[in-house]
Amino acid sequence: MQIPAYLVNEQFDDRYFDVVNALDEAQQIYFSNNHLLERIQERAAAGSRFIIGETGFGAGRVVVSLLEYLEKSGLKNVLIEYHSVELHPMSPERMHDILDGFKERAGAEINTLIEAYRRMDITMPGWHCVSVEKAFGTIELNLWIGEALEMVEALEKPCDAWFLDGHSPKKNPSIWRPELMAEIGKKTVRDGTCSTFTVSSSVRNALGEAGFTLQKLPGCGGKKEVLQGTRR
Numbered sequence: 646m647q648i649p650a651y652l653v654n655e656q657f658d659d660r661y662f663d664v665v666n667a668l669d670e671a672q673q674i675y676f677s678n679n680h681l682l683e684r685i686q687e688r689a690a691a692g693s694r695f696i697i698g699e700t701g702f703g704a705g706r707v708v709v710s711l712l713e714y715l716e717k718s719g720l721k722n723v724l725i726e727y728h729s730v731e732l733h734p735m736s737p738e739r740m741h742d743i744l745d746g747f748k749e750r751a752g753a754e755i756n757t758l759i760e761a762y763r764r765m766d767i768t769m770p771g772w773h774c775v776s777v778e779k780a781f782g783t784i785e786l787n788l789w790i791g792e793a794l795e796m797v798e799a800l801e802k803p804c805d806a807w808f809l810d811g812h813s814p815k816k817n818p819s820i821w822r823p824e825l826m827a828e829i830g831k832k833t834v835r836d837g838t839c840s841t842f843t844v845s846s847s848v849r850n851a852l853g854e855a856g857f858t859l860q861k862l863p864g865c866g867g868k869k870e871v872l873q874g875t876r877r
């Protein structure tokens with residue numbers, strides 16, 4: 646199938662995501678495979694926050710999918726601290742165009758994300774933070790504009806879950822390099838998790854070295870298998 650040009654990140658000659666089922670894909674790979682709902686629910690009951698790290702903010706599709714997932718969950722009093730990094734931030738107009746295909750399903754969530762994104766000055770490198778209030782609670786959206794390793798090193802608190810979504814390892818090996826995976830391992834709580842769409846052996850080796858116990862799980866869309874890890 647011909648990939649629409651607007652979905653391709655010209656910096657890496659790779660698409661941001663699979664256009665057909667990208668919201669469902671995020672829900673399976675990043676949320677269900679990490680038992681996110683149960684874990685977030687436990688934190689909400691205890692009145693504490695759940696911290697997520699993401700490599701590759703892109704068009705924010707994972708955030709849209711997370712907003713939709715939490716809206717539908719019926720959970721209340723949720724507090725998510727979401728940290729994502731992006732080396733080449735796109736304009737809000739391009740984000741709008743890329744996400745437009747999901748507007749029937751998640752129009753309100755897309756508007757929420759783009760409104761929050763517009764509140765950040767993406768011409769400035771470094772840390773940007775915007776809070777989003779929804780019926781389920783609050784997402785504190787932290788966008789780090791710059792190189793992924795710099796963000797991970799700068800994180801003050803370890804994450805509960807990592808969403809690794811930085812283009813295919815063939816097209817963009819730098820975002821999977823062992824040095825970065827090791828830092829992600831250090832910035833993960835005990836029994837914290839990571840997940841990704843790739844089962845490439847170089848990624849599995851680097852995550853294994855970083856302290857994650859890994860398993861391959863059934864994939865979705867065009868992917869036969871995906872990867873999930875738990876920090877031991």
Ligand SMILES: C[S@@+](CC[C@H](N)C(=O)[O-])C[C@H]1O[C@@H](n2cnc3c(N)ncnc32)[C@H](O)[C@@H]1O
Nearest residue numbers: 701702703704705706707731732792793811812
């Ligand atoms: C597959 S896309 C992410 C898609 C995104 N999660 C979404 O749902 O829309 C990968 C992103 O990682 C960014 N990226 C690639 N290498 C990076 C690096 N070394 N540091 C920070 N961001 C990087 C790319 O610019 C791209 O936007």
